[in-house]
Amino acid sequence: MPSSTFSGTVSSPKLSVAIDMGNPFLNLTVDAFLKIGAVGVTKSLAEDTFKAIDKGSLSKSSMEDALKNMCKEGVYWGSAAGIYVGTEYGIERIRGTRDWKNAMVAGAVTGAVISAASNKGKDKVLVDAITGGALATASKFLNDHYFY
Known part of the structure; x- marks a missing residue:
């Protein structure tokens, strides 16, 4: 009996942005802020999109509120990531171990x-x-x- 097989790989697209602040501590902190801040923005965007679809209407004020929420969540999540990564890096440098x-x-x-x-x-x-x-x-x- 004839048979067939399928072989392949699936991978997600990757985007790498390098920002050189001239210091490894700053590089890691800013990188964490930007990457995890983007996660916070995406979370907020998804929530506000769901609310707009659920409500069935979209207004200028709801768009403004969504933009404010996206900025607030992005800064909050990014700040948390930046504090964590920067602190962990500093502790690693002080203790000399990971x-x-x-x-x-x-x-x-x-x-x-x-x-x-x-x-x-x-x-x-x-x-x-x-x-x-x-x-x-x-x-x-x-x-x-x-x-x-």
Whole structure:
């Protein structure tokens, strides 16, 4: 009986933008801000598109609100990524090693800084620092395949 096979690969398009700030710390921080900021913008765009479709109408004010939301989310997500990556890089340079402990401290610092900037109170800053440290550590373990 005749048979056929199909072979191939599927890959997503890749876009690389290099911005040289003259310093590895700044390069990593700005790169993280731009890449993850774009994720925040996309998230906001998807949410606002869904709202417009659900509502069934589109107005100038809703477009302006969507643009404001996109900018706000992009800056928020980008700032969080920039703080995290910059902190982790700094800790790595100070300790001279790359491991999960850098991620834990950087996550805790990022959670605390973002929470403090949001004026959520001392207790919330501590909770957000613990959460940031835990998420960053878990991400590092999963990314480095410690559980395989």
